[in-house]
Amino acid sequence: MTEKRKIRLLEKAPNKLRFLVEGFPLPLVNAIRRACFTDVPIMAIDYVEVFENNTVLYDEIIAHRLALIPLTSEEALKKYKRPENCREGDIGDTNCYAVLRLEVETGPMEERIVYSGDLETFDPDVRPVYDNIPIVVMAPDQRLRLQAYARLGYGKEHAKWMPVSVAAHKYVPIVEFDVNKIGEECLSCIEMSYPWLVEKIKKSKQGRIEILEDINTSALYWCAQRKCTNNEGFKLHYDDKRFIMTIESTGSLSPKHIVLEAVNAIVKKAENLLTQLDKIRKESGEVRG
Amino acid sequence: MIIPIRCMTCGTPLAQYWEEFQRRVKQGEDPEKVLDDIGLKRYCCRKTLLAHVPSIYEVRWFRRVL
Ligand SMILES: [Zn+2]
Numbered sequence: 001m002t003e004k005r006k007i008r009l010l011e012k013a014p015n016k017l018r019f020l021v022e023g024f025p026l027p028l029v030n031a032i033r034r035a036c037f038t039d040v041p042i043m044a045i046d047y048v049e050v051f052e053n054n055t056v057l058y059d060e061i062i063a064h065r066l067a068l069i070p071l072t073s074e075e076a077l078k079k080y081k082r083p084e085n086c087r088e089g090d091i092g093d094t095n096c097y098a099v100l101r102l103e104v105e106t107g108p109m110e111e112r113i114v115y116s117g118d119l120e121t122f123d124p125d126v127r128p129v130y131d132n133i134p135i136v137v138m139a140p141d142q143r144l145r146l147q148a149y150a151r152l153g154y155g156k157e158h159a160k161w162m163p164v165s166v167a168a169h170k171y172v173p174i175v176e177f178d179v180n181k182i183g184e185e186c187l188s189c190i191e192m193s194y195p196w197l198v199e200k201i202k203k204s205k206q207g208r209i210e211i212l213e214d215i216n217t218s219a220l221y222w223c224a225q226r227k228c229t230n231n232e233g234f235k236l237h238y239d240d241k242r243f244i245m246t247i248e249s250t251g252s253l254s255p256k257h258i259v260l261e262a263v264n265a266i267v268k269k270a271e272n273l274l275t276q277l278d279k280i281r282k283e284s285g286e287v288r289g
Numbered sequence: 290m291i292i293p294i295r296c297m298t299c300g301t302p303l304a305q306y307w308e309e310f311q312r313r314v315k316q317g318e319d320p321e322k323v324l325d326d327i328g329l330k331r332y333c334c335r336k337t338l339l340a341h342v343p344s345i346y347e348v349r350w351f352r353r354v355l
Contacts, residue, residue: 053353054352055349055353056349056353057291065291068295068302069302070302130302130304132308133294133302133304133305134292134304134307134308137291137346137349139350142352159300164300165295165296165300165302166301248301250295250302251302
């Protein structure tokens with residue numbers, strides 16, 4: 001590839017990452033995006049033994065709610081076996097499963113809410129990301145005792161193992177304008193949804209703006225298509241060589257870690273493909289020889 | 290029934306915001322402002338908190354016999 005490959009950070013928050021990628025083909029960018037969803041393993045509760053439960057929520061509902069609680073997986077990724085190596089593992093295998101326990105009881109006059117923070121964890125590296133997620137609301141004289149087993153898993157198996165809530169890419173929107181040629185109708189249409197853009201346009205009179213902010217440009221596109229067609233003063237187009245990627249984590253892994261893991265997963269798959277091809281070539285070569 | 294742990298549309302964990310959201314709205318704040326403060330931008334997540342009815346507070350008395 002002759003184009004220069006570049007990555008520029010646009011926004012970084014604890015659970016969110018936005019960056020600009022340049023010089024990468026669309027299929028590769030999309031593969032990374034999809035690998036973020038399906039091929040990055042994280043911890044989630046997969047097996048629940050309920051000893052006692054007379055709360056209003058059925059065992060299955062509580063198990064389901066427990067499974068959806070994000071668990072910290074940063075260290076677990078190094079410690080625990082990958083899902084493909086745990087297919088045969090039983091729940092006592094400490095290399096596959098992390099154990100969490102929940103024991104709550106209310107007295108005759110007592111009421112309480114059970115939080116994710118009440119989960120007692122045996123491995124301090126695998127604990128709920130948020131401590132204030134309500135699991136169940138208890139009335140007096142109720143009991144809940146259970147033991148839960150968490151393991152690494154892939155998003156393609158169940159959504160509870162998806163490390164991201166958003167992984168998306170889009171083309172970079174580019175606006176070209178000349179304030180003297182813009183029609184009144186066009187400008188007021190844009191001003192309704194993007195007042196800051198109109199301000200910029202009026203200030204710099206003529207030029208080109210790349211919209212790298214985290215905003216939706218569909219209304220702008222609508223204006224450009226319907227209200228700005230009769231003049232040359234305003235144009236919106238998308239640069240299909242550069243992408244803005246957005247990764248939003250559920251909290252179990254940092255967004256950066258997710259992207260790196262996703263890239264690793266793709267590299268592994270590509271290497272696997274090459275070795276398999278090699279094998280086929282060798283085999284067919286032997287037949288011919 | 291009880292606040293969903295995640296947004297059923299996009300998968301963002303939401304339940305951790307519920308008590309703050311409920312408290313502030315009960316105190317008379319505008320839900321729109323509270324949601325903005327929490328940082329929920331997508332309307333799938335916003336509607337999940339906004340439209341939730343915590344009926345578990347009424348039904349929790351009907352305990353099951355062990
Ligand atoms: Zn949502």
